Amino acid sequence: MAVSRAAGSLAVEGRLLRALAGLRLVVLLNAWGVGLWTLDGAERPAGVIACLVLMTAWTGVATWGYASPARRGPVLLGVDLAVALGVLLAGPWAKGPDFVATVPGFWIMAVLFAWAIHLRTAGGLVAGVVLAGVDLALRPDVTLTVYGNAFLLVVGGPVVGYLTGSLQQMADERDRAERSAATAAERARLARAVHDGTLQVLALVQRRAGELGPHAADLGRLAGEQERGLRRLIRAQDAVAAGAPPGADGAQGPYGPDGAVLAPGEPVDVAALLASLGARPGVEVVLPGGSVPAPPVTAHELVAAVVACLDNVARHVGDDARAWVLLEDLGAEVAVSVRDEGPGIPEGRLDDAAAQGRLGVRESVCGRVADLGGTATLDTGRHGTTWRLAVPREHP
Amino acid sequence: MTAQETLQVPGEALRVMVVDDHPMWRDAVERDLAAAGFTVVAVAATGAEAVARFPAARPQVVVLDLQIPPPSGVEVTGQVLAHDPSARVLILSASGEQDDVLAAVKAGATGYLVKSASREELVDAVRRVARGEAVFTAGLAGLVLGEYRRLSEPAAGPERPQLTERETEVLRMVATGLSARQIADRLVLSHRTVQNHVQNTLRKLQLHNRVELTRWAIEQGLDGEPDDPRA
Known part of the structure; x- marks a missing residue:
């Protein structure tokens, strides 16, 4: 899918990524809470803490990275996914083979949404499949809950990607509409200036023609007709601008x-x-x-x-x-x-x-x-x- | 305000200011007014110039085009009349933009003429406006009738100005092209009485406009300086 970079699309992406930065923080705090709570059962508590510290550091870097459109490239997205996969893979080593919750837990949804927002449906699907695949591969036995979480990853990514694409399309359409409205308004403004000048001249011609005597009377009459015609046109245009029904222009x-x-x-x-x-x-x-x-x-x-x-x-x-x-x-x-x-x-x-x-x-x-x-x-x-x-x- | 206050001192030429951004028009109007024996004390091409030159020039009549660089003719009308309520504003407009004409009249202008009017009509209009008469075209009368009609809607708020039956009748006649003299003949009234009726319709509209502006200012908390009319 071609990723257009219209101003409206960029604005939508920026806004969603800013919201995602907040979400990243929430899921990070959740990962810390769950990590510390289950620390007693972990085989290598130091390993769990190390993973959480890495996640904290990356949350900071990612928040900074996604803030600028220029930095939102393959490198950032790639590293983001790599870090998520890394802490996911470290789970069995740090927590022991019988772990229930992975170290990052819901934190991985941040990278999923980042891919979905930047690369839309396809990006969401790829990230969802990779994350779900790795998560399932790590598990000694797949429970219904684990399967449900993996399924949500695979479905959620494309859905968010699709919504992002739709929002961007709407924003671009709105931008185009606003631009054409502004163009029309400017054209009307310029036309008003021209019309006003023309009306002034026509009025002056009528006035002077009246003073020049009978041989100029025709000139004055013609100017008068043109003036009335132009006035009618302006009135009709104003009626259209005011949202009058079509055909009411006379x-x-x-x-x-x-x-x-x-x-x-x-x-x-x-x-x-x-x-x-x-x-x-x-x-x-x-x-x-x-x-x-x-x-x-x-x-x-x-x-x-x-x-x-x-x-x-x-x-x-x-x-x-x-x-x-x-x-x-x-x-x-x-x-x-x-x-x-x-x-x-x-x-x-x-x-x-x-x-x-x-x-x-x-x-x-x-x-x-x-x-x-x-x-x-x-x-x-x-x-x-x-x-x-x-x-x-x-x-x- | 009575007409007597602005009566010319005999022997002294009427002081007029011309505001128009089209040089050819400004010159033409200036020439015509000077030829008629008026003193053109100032000319201005923009609203800003008009407002700046008005106090020193002290014109009795401002001949004002509505379509000028800012501030607009409507704003200029309000500002010069706030500075000197005895001055008179005659609108000389080419575009006939109805909303602007109505707004200028509500802001205190007492005359309106389209630019295609003849030199004699212009000179006569300046003279009459200076005397305190209202100079109406049929078009303006139609707009004023329409405005009273709109103000009679319940949504227009309390204390709405209303026309008496006689005033409506007179305005309607002005709006169908009858002159004050013809109206006086038809209604068996004096010319002066007809003039008073026409002026009353404007006065009530302007008064209502001022009341509305004051009410709005109070609501917005802008009524800090009641002594300064420009506040």
Whole structure:
């Protein structure tokens, strides 16, 4: 198995080895306790003490050795295993042939885990098999307990190795994800700076074009269109960054039932949909800040009704007529006001259109809003026309 | 604070400071303001410069871009107004970053204009802000309406500011592009009354913001120096 050395993997390995240093100390103290307790039965007590001293010294060296990634090589791992095997083999000599507990006892799990952590599944398996094999070979008779311990060594090594590998993989994946998130954030930051500069220039062009007189008016108008387009893009990007549902950016068909790209029921940002209407000449869209989520049918039908109002303004007042669209989030309701400064709608015109069988405002605005369980109120006169469309968030 | 306190002394030119990191914009605005008879007492390209030059220049109006090198336009608004509460801040923003505009208004700015506004609109806005009037675009009115709506949520905490019905009506009209004059005609009110309604909506929002900041400071144990507004 290829041992990758990505930063995340190294961090995982370092952390596990630090934990292992603690474990080494615990199993060492345990070995001393058991060793001293059974010292009376030992054939060569001095030999047992010598083994324990060696183990203590090696525990110190190993703890120092594993602390640095540079020192975690074949030499350290090899010597670690050799020391463990050495004190294991010294058991029958020091304690006598009828020994029950080996001198190092559980201390050998430290080297097993070191191999498993550094060399993963394969390393754990090799160390487990070697340690278990030597332990079994030393025993004059293999009891069920001895067999159980050996089995745990062979199984435990690969398991710890496998877990280490998985943790390292996850750490590397997390690192990659964090890196790409940081890259995206930096790209967005750079884009913001560029966008801001572009908006400044477009605004300046509009301003100066207005002062240069009629022949530059086209230039100003173009700059204005570009400015609105860019603003819409920035808004859509912000909506994506804020975790708004996909498709709420208004870049794709802003109205009508073509919102089929969306899963049914997934809330749509009415603000983003309406913002795209600001591209129409003379139309200013005023939003409450933040997103205004609504069920997709409600959102698209409401926007369609607003479009019908604006079409009406363009037809009866003029293509470039000024119009304002105000979106309000009223909690249980979403309200949109559409105002123009035209001559007003003459009394009876709406009814005439309906009577002549035309799909007039009556249907395209009032009908739509009524279907959503909302209300459409009309205020019209010489001062202009204001529609106020209010629809409940939850469809009745 | 009443508008009378900041009325210009007759014969003395209005002192204005221009803060913008784009040289071409700074120059254009400076030229336009000077041509209109104002005295541009200082210019600054960064937030740090703005805060450093403000005390000596003592401008009556700060024309402020929000997208400047730190500290941000929002912070600059708070700091210069803490230093001189009688000064007025007019936000002149290109990006229309809604959150920033709202934050600047809550920090005490009383006017907001987009950069594509004409020279006449700019000059008029500076004049009106200096008089103590609130200069609203339709866009800002929409944001303020939205903010009151958010503050009306129970989660926004106690003592939430609320708009009266009349104030809501007036703001809604501003947000649909009506001028103060048109609103006065439609509602049969004086122009002054309409202005007061608009200003009240800002004043309440700014007051609430200050109360919230103070509450936060007390909670964080930062209320050691109540006498120093910059603390």
